[in-house]
Amino acid sequence: MSVSVETRDVSITFGAGPAAVRVLPSVSFSVGPGECFGLVGESGSGKSTVLRCISMLTDIWTGDILIDGKPVREMPLIERCRTLQMVFQDPYGSLHPRQSVRTVLSEPLAIHRLGDREERMRKAITDVGLPVSFLDRFPHQLSGGQRQRVAIARALILEPSLLLLDEPTSALDVSVQAEILNLLQRLREERGFTYIMVTHDLAVVDHMCDRFAVMLHGEITEVLPREAIPANGATHPYARELIGASLEYESAH
Amino acid sequence: MEKPILEVDNLRIRYGGASAEAVRGVSFTLGRERLGIVGESGSGKSTVGRALLRLLPGATITADKLRFGELDLLTLSEKEMLKVRGRRMSMILQDPKFSLNPIRRVGDQVAETYLRHFRCSKAEARDKALAMLEAVKIRDPERVYDQYPHEISGGMGQRVMIAMMLLADPDLVIADEPTSALDVTVRLQVLNILDGLVRDRGIGLIMISHDLNLVRNFCDRVLIMYAGRVVETLAARDLDRAEHPYTRGLLAAQPRIGGGRAPLAVLDRQLEWLEEKA
Numbered sequence: 001m002s003v004s005v006e007t008r009d010v011s012i013t014f015g016a017g018p019a020a021v022r023v024l025p026s027v028s029f030s031v032g033p034g035e036c037f038g039l040v041g042e043s044g045s046g047k048s049t050v051l052r053c054i055s056m057l058t059d060i061w062t063g064d065i066l067i068d069g070k071p072v073r074e075m076p077l078i079e080r081c082r083t084l085q086m087v088f089q090d091p092y093g094s095l096h097p098r099q100s101v102r103t104v105l106s107e108p109l110a111i112h113r114l115g116d117r118e119e120r121m122r123k124a125i126t127d128v129g130l131p132v133s134f135l136d137r138f139p140h141q142l143s144g145g146q147r148q149r150v151a152i153a154r155a156l157i158l159e160p161s162l163l164l165l166d167e168p169t170s171a172l173d174v175s176v177q178a179e180i181l182n183l184l185q186r187l188r189e190e191r192g193f194t195y196i197m198v199t200h201d202l203a204v205v206d207h208m209c210d211r212f213a214v215m216l217h218g219e220i221t222e223v224l225p226r227e228a229i230p231a232n233g234a235t236h237p238y239a240r241e242l243i244g245a246s247l248e249y250e251s252a253h
Numbered sequence: 254m255e256k257p258i259l260e261v262d263n264l265r266i267r268y269g270g271a272s273a274e275a276v277r278g279v280s281f282t283l284g285r286e287r288l289g290i291v292g293e294s295g296s297g298k299s300t301v302g303r304a305l306l307r308l309l310p311g312a313t314i315t316a317d318k319l320r321f322g323e324l325d326l327l328t329l330s331e332k333e334m335l336k337v338r339g340r341r342m343s344m345i346l347q348d349p350k351f352s353l354n355p356i357r358r359v360g361d362q363v364a365e366t367y368l369r370h371f372r373c374s375k376a377e378a379r380d381k382a383l384a385m386l387e388a389v390k391i392r393d394p395e396r397v398y399d400q401y402p403h404e405i406s407g408g409m410g411q412r413v414m415i416a417m418m419l420l421a422d423p424d425l426v427i428a429d430e431p432t433s434a435l436d437v438t439v440r441l442q443v444l445n446i447l448d449g450l451v452r453d454r455g456i457g458l459i460m461i462s463h464d465l466n467l468v469r470n471f472c473d474r475v476l477i478m479y480a481g482r483v484v485e486t487l488a489a490r491d492l493d494r495a496e497h498p499y500t501r502g503l504l505a506a507q508p509r510i511g512g513g514r515a516p517l518a519v520l521d522r523q524l525e526w527l528e529e530k531a
């Protein structure tokens with residue numbers, strides 16, 4: 001089952017009084033069912049914040065976020081977890097230091113009363129390219145990339161329809177990245193997953209996404225189709241600069 | 254040839270309780286240059302970096318040689334190591350937000366690095382910290398100074414770590430994925446700063462990275478690691494002419510702008526890659 005996402009005039013301010021900062025003034029975009037939508041842009045421009053709003057990790061935003069037409073605010077927690085999952089930018093912070101990988105993966109299965117737990121855990125951990133013996137490790141016994149793969153396995157284990165991916169592969173070597181991206185593509189073809197994916201790598205956008213938004217300082221400057229990357233078809237000056245720099249970065253030898 | 258900054262010979266590291274070594278006989282020397290380390294996730298790159306700073310409690314470290322300038326890192330007392338760590342040899346850790354104290358303002362933590370190593374007033378340290386946050390292209394440094402680690406973005410966290418390293422003014426920098434969360438424009442600006450340190454101050458730089466474009470364009474030499482060993486060493490500009498099948502596989506697995514949408518090439522990892530070369 002594929003779901004659509006619509007965000008309308010989403011705005012968020014952190015802090016109060018004179019120290020208040022409006023991090024997102026007004027963000028609107030829509031993602032079709034089964035689409036892979038990219039979010040790129042300046043570091044600190046609000047990409048992770050957009051994902052945190054959609055996933056309700058923070059609820060102090062105003063505006064509307066609809067998943068398949070339903071306001072995300074009104075979804076009961078259990079339904080929300082089965083519908084959407086997020087992979088965080090810093091996997092160390094998102095994994096509890098005293099929980100083994102087995103606990104990390106079995107907890108959601110228990111909460112949602114899913115059967116075949118052992119089998120599902122084995123499948124999830126092998127899908128992300130780790131040996132089954134890693135189920136008994138703790139986060140500090142894993143390398144950066146191994147932790148990230150555990151975080152991806154945790155998001156996949158509930159088979160959500162919408163995955164919010166915050167730089168899912170920037171901590172992985174390109175061979176493991178290829179395995180994860182291929183897995184995400186396959187899931188999208190087989191089960192119609194919808195993705196919103198933050199990345200700094202426009203080659204990954206070109207490979208995975210249908211369209212992408214370029215963010216600068218809390219605003220979406222432009223939404224572009226992936227075809228705009230190779231010949232730099234952006235019109236907004238920042239989007240043009242970013243794509244131009246990426247083309248140069250990749251080709252400078 | 255001038256004296257190397259760092260000499261590593263047959264470095265082996267075993268974590269406490271682990272059945273096998275995480276690092277199995279790594280050797281290299283580092284001069285006033287930019288040395289890239291690329292390799293499989295879990296191959297031991299961060300472990301090598303942390304071992305140089307002796308940041309591996311409970312692990313067994315052995316080597317035929319582990320020298321930093323005139324110092325023997327294998328026999329240095331912990332007290333002497335304290336004078337080296339952070340000040341003369343500095344590591345930018347892979348998990349920036351995790352390595353910051355979560356309940357203290359990031360700016361104060363940056364200022365503290367300066368206070369720890371140099372004699373000055375608190376106000377001077379604050380000014381230094383603000384200037385450094387600005388140098389690493391953080392927008393609105395005054396605001397960010399007062400934020401807590403969970404309130405800054407991933408790329409801001411990486412730049413805070415770089416600012417701390419810059420303030421300590423070390424001779425050797427080990428940068429573990431320092432720019433992976435930065436957009437390409439800011440990344441190039443930060444790389445320029447690191448480049449300046451090697452060029453103008455003659456520091457040694459070890460750059461651990463998964464970004465093949467970065468390593469190819471920014472480093473002088475590259476070590477390729479697989480399963481705890483260095484399987485290949487190349488001049489960075491010759492990366493595309495690598496011969497080891499693991500390195501070849503890496504190059505093939507990289508997505509490219511304008512490339513097709515067929516599944517990316519994946520590695521067929523061979524058992525013989527694990528074996529020591531004769």
Ligand SMILES: Nc1ncnc2c1ncn2[C@@H]1O[C@H](COP(=O)(O)OP(=O)(O)OP(=O)(O)O)[C@@H](O)[C@H]1O
Pocket residue numbers: 014015021023042043044045046047048049050089400403404405406407408409434435436
């Ligand atoms: N809880 C918070 N309190 C105050 N400011 C915050 C908070 N969370 C985020 N911000 C601010 O919001 C801005 C956007 O942060 P966000 O993490 O969304 O950026 P990003 O686009 O994901 O950047 P990066 O690419 O570096 O990860 C930053 O200036 C950050 O300091």
Ligand SMILES: Nc1ncnc2c1ncn2[C@@H]1O[C@H](COP(=O)(O)OP(=O)(O)OP(=O)(O)O)[C@@H](O)[C@H]1O
Pocket residue numbers: 140141142143144145146171172173268269271275292293294295296297298299300301347
């Ligand atoms: N405290 C520990 N106890 C046991 N094993 C560990 C511990 N820390 C790391 N390891 C293991 O040592 C190996 C090397 O880890 P290291 O963090 O050096 O990898 P890496 O090359 O930096 O990988 P990445 O690119 O994913 O960051 C990994 O297989 C990891 O699981």
Ligand SMILES: [Mg+2]
Pocket residue numbers: 047048049089166406407408
């Ligand atoms: Mg972010």
Ligand SMILES: [Mg+2]
Pocket residue numbers: 143144145298299300347429
């Ligand atoms: Mg590492």
